[in-house]
Amino acid sequence: MIPFVKAHACGNDFLILEESVANGQHAALARELCSRHYGIGADGIEFVDRRADGSFFLRLFNADGSEAELSGNGTRCVAAWIAYSEGLKSTTIETHGGVRTCNVVECDDADFLIETDMGVPTIQERTVDLHGIGPVQGAVVNVGNPHFVLFTVDQDFRTYGHTWEALGAYLCTHRDFPGQTNVEFVRIISPTEIQFRIYERGVGPTHSSGTGTCAAATAAITLRNCARLLTASSIGGPQRIHWPASDQPMRLTGPARIVCTGNAVSALRGVSA
Numbered sequence: 663m664i665p666f667v668k669a670h671a672c673g674n675d676f677l678i679l680e681e682s683v684a685n686g687q688h689a690a691l692a693r694e695l696c697s698r699h700y701g702i703g704a705d706g707i708e709f710v711d712r713r714a715d716g717s718f719f720l721r722l723f724n725a726d727g728s729e730a731e732l733s734g735n736g737t738r739c740v741a742a743w744i745a746y747s748e749g750l751k752s753t754t755i756e757t758h759g760g761v762r763t764c765n766v767v768e769c770d771d772a773d774f775l776i777e778t779d780m781g782v783p784t785i786q787e788r789t790v791d792l793h794g795i796g797p798v799q800g801a802v803v804n805v806g807n808p809h810f811v812l813f814t815v816d817q818d819f820r821t822y823g824h825t826w827e828a829l830g831a832y833l834c835t836h837r838d839f840p841g842q843t844n845v846e847f848v849r850i851i852s853p854t855e856i857q858f859r860i861y862e863r864g865v866g867p868t869h870s871s872g873t874g875t876c877a878a879a880t881a882a883i884t885l886r887n888c889a890r891l892l893t894a895s896s897i898g899g900p901q902r903i904h905w906p907a908s909d910q911p912m913r914l915t916g917p918a919r920i921v922c923t924g925n926a927v928s929a930l931r932g933v934s935a
């Protein structure tokens with residue numbers, strides 16, 4: 663049996679497993695347990711490695727088994743679990759995408775509001791040539807993991823004659839992004855409010871993304887003159903961004919909820935607690 667925790671942040675859902683149960687089978691476990699029909703169902707698994715000195719290292723595997731550098735929402739879910747189960751209100755977590763510090767702002771039983779230092783994002787405008795569509799203008803943003811951000815004025819986030827889901831799938835696996843990319847479609851509502859949709863690498867269309875929120879905000883602030891304190895909403899709800907200056911870390915504040923704990927039965931050999 664594999665003990666797990668399920669948590670979500672704005673509907674971007676994660677399983678949290680101890681690194682010690684994985685036995686090197688992280689990718690296969692992610693594919694098995696994240697399956698919506700044959701598993702527990704989640705966008706990814708956060709494997710928590712507890713080090714001897716009390717620090718944490720997180721490895722994130724997407725639902726398709728690919729490993730990502732980090733997740734903003736997933737890291738927040740893990741911080742919520744550590745606060746819920748161990749009472750720690752401030753947690754510093756290392757990931758392959760950098761160190762992230764999470765501070766609990768509010769909590770009510772299993773519901774948390776958490777602010778995370780998301781590091782300093784980088785942005786570069788980029789045109790991608792899509793076969794049959796033509797040049798698509800956007801920006802490459804790195805928030806510890808890779809994103810391609812496009813702007814749209816359409817209510818349904820359609821652009822270049824396609825739905826965001828279809829264009830997201832094209833762009834995610836385009837040859838210009840050999841390691842694939844997350845894709846955000848952003849609408850500017852006002853200087854302090856943006857809306858976006860996320861096509862996540864290794865997952866597909868989903869309800870929210872923490873790094874996606876940061877990437878969308880980075881593009882809106884840098885390229886559309888939005889305010890440095892803004893609200894970014896996706897299908898799963900709003901998150902708050904504060905980016906004091908371009909060379910300073912971006913801060914992301916959003917909810918996380920512990921959904922349940924349980925024991926999974928895996929068909930994989932050698933995987934158990």
Ligand SMILES: N[C@@H](CCC[C@H](N)C(=O)O)C(=O)O
Nearest residue numbers: 730733734735863871872873
């Ligand atoms: N939803 C996450 C991002 C998860 C990683 C992403 N799929 C990738 O492969 O980079 C978030 O909240 O940041």
